[in-house]
Amino acid sequence: MRNGEVSRVFRTIADMLEIKGESHFRINAYRRAAQAIDDLPDHLDDRLRENSLLAIPGIGKDLAAKITELLTTGKLSYFQSLQAEIPLSLIQLMSIPGIGPGTARVLQEYQITDVDELERLARAQQLRQLPRIKKKTEENILRGIELFRGGLVRRPLGRVLPLAVGILEALREQGYLTRASLAGSIRRFRDTVKDIDILGVSSDPARTVEVFESLPGVTETLASGSTRISIRLDSGLQVDLRLVDEDEFGAALCYFTGSKEHNVRLRELAIKQGMKLNEYGLFRENERLAGRSEEDVYRLLGLSYIPPELRENRGEIEAALNGELPCLVTSKDIRGDLHVHSIFSDGHNDLEQIARKALGLGLEWVGICDHSVSLQIAGGLSVDRLREKLRAVREFNERSPDIKLLCGAEVDIDRSGNLDYPDEVLSELDLVVAAVHTSFRLEEAQMTSRIVRALKNPYVHVFAHPTGRLLGEREPYQVDLPLIIAAAARNGKALEINGSFQRLDLNDVHCRAAKEAGVKLSIGSDAHRVEQMDDLFLGVTVARRGWLKASDVLNTMSYRELTHYLKDSSMQPDRTH
Numbered sequence: 001m002r003n004g005e006v007s008r009v010f011r012t013i014a015d016m017l018e019i020k021g022e023s024h025f026r027i028n029a030y031r032r033a034a035q036a037i038d039d040l041p042d043h044l045d046d047r048l049r050e051n052s053l054l055a056i057p058g059i060g061k062d063l064a065a066k067i068t069e070l071l072t073t074g075k076l077s078y079f080q081s082l083q084a085e086i087p088l089s090l091i092q093l094m095s096i097p098g099i100g101p102g103t104a105r106v107l108q109e110y111q112i113t114d115v116d117e118l119e120r121l122a123r124a125q126q127l128r129q130l131p132r133i134k135k136k137t138e139e140n141i142l143r144g145i146e147l148f149r150g151g152l153v154r155r156p157l158g159r160v161l162p163l164a165v166g167i168l169e170a171l172r173e174q175g176y177l178t179r180a181s182l183a184g185s186i187r188r189f190r191d192t193v194k195d196i197d198i199l200g201v202s203s204d205p206a207r208t209v210e211v212f213e214s215l216p217g218v219t220e221t222l223a224s225g226s227t228r229i230s231i232r233l234d235s236g237l238q239v240d241l242r243l244v245d246e247d248e249f250g251a252a253l254c255y256f257t258g259s260k261e262h263n264v265r266l267r268e269l270a271i272k273q274g275m276k277l278n279e280y281g282l283f284r285e286n287e288r289l290a291g292r293s294e295e296d297v298y299r300l301l302g303l304s305y306i307p308p309e310l311r312e313n314r315g316e317i318e319a320a321l322n323g324e325l326p327c328l329v330t331s332k333d334i335r336g337d338l339h340v341h342s343i344f345s346d347g348h349n350d351l352e353q354i355a356r357k358a359l360g361l362g363l364e365w366v367g368i369c370d371h372s373v374s375l376q377i378a379g380g381l382s383v384d385r386l387r388e389k390l391r392a393v394r395e396f397n398e399r400s401p402d403i404k405l406l407c408g409a410e411v412d413i414d415r416s417g418n419l420d421y422p423d424e425v426l427s428e429l430d431l432v433v434a435a436v437h438t439s440f441r442l443e444e445a446q447m448t449s450r451i452v453r454a455l456k457n458p459y460v461h462v463f464a465h466p467t468g469r470l471l472g473e474r475e476p477y478q479v480d481l482p483l484i485i486a487a488a489a490r491n492g493k494a495l496e497i498n499g500s501f502q503r504l505d506l507n508d509v510h511c512r513a514a515k516e517a518g519v520k521l522s523i524g525s526d527a528h529r530v531e532q533m534d535d536l537f538l539g540v541t542v543a544r545r546g547w548l549k550a551s552d553v554l555n556t557m558s559y560r561e562l563t564h565y566l567k568d569s570s571m572q573p574d575r576t577h
């Protein structure tokens with residue numbers, strides 16, 4: 001049994017316990033364990049053999065016994081007994097937007113566990129007659145079912161990417177695929193994706209299709225042919241696999257990576273040069289000029305190679321024709337994370353643990369930014385505690401030659417634009433990241449001037465998650481971003497690309513606008529647990545989609561360069577007058 005199957009069982013158990021209304025402590029224990037398993041670099045089977053399951057963070061005796069049972073018998077009796085109470089079909093309903101654990105609990109009470117039945121009741125306006133289901137909930141559920149059915153639910157990239165990589169690996173492990181790649185929006189690292197597209201060349205297509213159909217979590221085969229097959233996973237997510245000939249792989253990869261708008265422009269370009277481009281190759285008359293590799297296709301069209309992240313028809317084709325594509329920042333250029341929470345506020349890990357994780361990621365420094373005093377709910381630090389933290393960071397740095405920490409704060413901006421610590425306190429910090437966490441409903445003008453005012457503070461370095469969006473959960477607040485970008489440029493402030501999978505904020509388009517206005521970008525994972533520091537690299541995908549070069553991003557500086565930069569920028573006179 002693969003790691004991903006074990007973590008899936010644990011996640012489902014967590015959903016089941018949530019429907020049952022069990023304690024958050026238990027629910028989170030399963031979710032945490034699932035995450036820890038997904039983050040493991042090695043196989044659980046090996047761990048079991050070496051007797052080292054207990055060394056996995058978050059895995060105690062009870063969970064280790066459950067993993068052992070799963071690995072040795074392929075089943076888990078506890079999970080089966082839960083299924084007797086809560087059918088898996090009910091868990092599947094929870095992937096319909098608008099159905100959370102509360103609603104699922106009501107549906108369970110009335111034994112509604114099937115999408116068709118749910119839809120029938122909602123259409124007949126009978127759902128709203130159940131306790132705790134309002135008219136609005138019913139309407140949301142109907143809309144959710146439509147999205148679910150049409151496969152139109154867009155999901156955060158950070159949720160789908162690990163799954164997609166797991167599926168690709170599982171297919172590769174069978175040994176029939178001679179070439180394989182993700183395609184579509186997920187290969188372009190778009191912030192949300194509709195489905196997973198996979199392209200491959202197989203030495204035994206029939207066998208590959210069989211393996212694909214029997215992957216763990218597959219509930220349905222939507223279309224099955226010898227070269228194209230679509231499945232649905234229990235989360236409702238659709239996965240498409242296309243098998244092509246070796247000679248066509250590059251052209252097909254180019255076609256199925258898209259975007260559609262990029263493809264249309266490429267085809268026009270081919271026609272202008274007397275050629276024809278489709279998913280089988282680049283042709284002149286009937287002669288195939290290119291097809292095996294994407295590089296050949298771009299080269300023969302007279303273009304430099306366009307990285308998938310840029311293929312959105314946003315000027316990349318013109319730039320490639322003129323040899324003016326930017327040399328995009330890569331994960332290897334990244335030397336630090338500018339936004340991590342520690343146990344000083346609402347984070348779960350101490351300075352040592354954060355540093356160790358950072359070293360594992362190949363980083364040289366980390367900005368530890370805990371919440372400020374008035375954000376009580378997130379353990380905001382009093383000035384005394386903040387000074388304690390300053391001392392702890394200084395001490396840490398003295399004994400740590402290979403990784404350095406910056407003592408920062410994520411400082412709240414109140415509704416009038418005041419910062420949550422006095423200037424003399426801010427001036428003691430290495431890094432000041434300002435953010436909006438309250439009064440989200442202000443009108444645009446007021447929201448904008450509140451932020452612009454905060455950006456005039458000489459001690460602020462970065463404005464965090466500039467629009468406040470949460471993918472699939474919360475729309476951005478009303479704010480005039482061009483004005484914020486201009487204010488950041490005027491005051492020498494950086495804007496954040498928050499890499500948390502739920503945020504990815506700024507997005508690609510705004511991040512490019514910021515760069516064009518001369519603003520530097522600061523990538524932060526906003527991790528509250530060390531595992532979440534991996535999201536730093538999701539932030540890098542946004543930076544690449546935003547056409548950023550290494551020099552546009554603060555994270556590419558060495559510790560020395562960064563500390564000098566931050567000191568200099570706080571000493572700059574206010575340039576707004």
Ligand code: DGT
Nearest residue numbers: 184185192193194195255256257258259260263264
């Ligand atoms: P998504 O799935 O909405 O997140 O975004 P994509 O880009 O993955 O879109 P999808 O899955 O519908 O199609 C995958 C790729 O296939 C797409 O990026 C480009 C290509 N493609 C699909 N339909 C067409 C089409 O009608 N014309 C052209 N030129 N390309 C298409």
Ligand code: CA
Nearest residue numbers: 184185195197
């Ligand atoms: Ca797609």
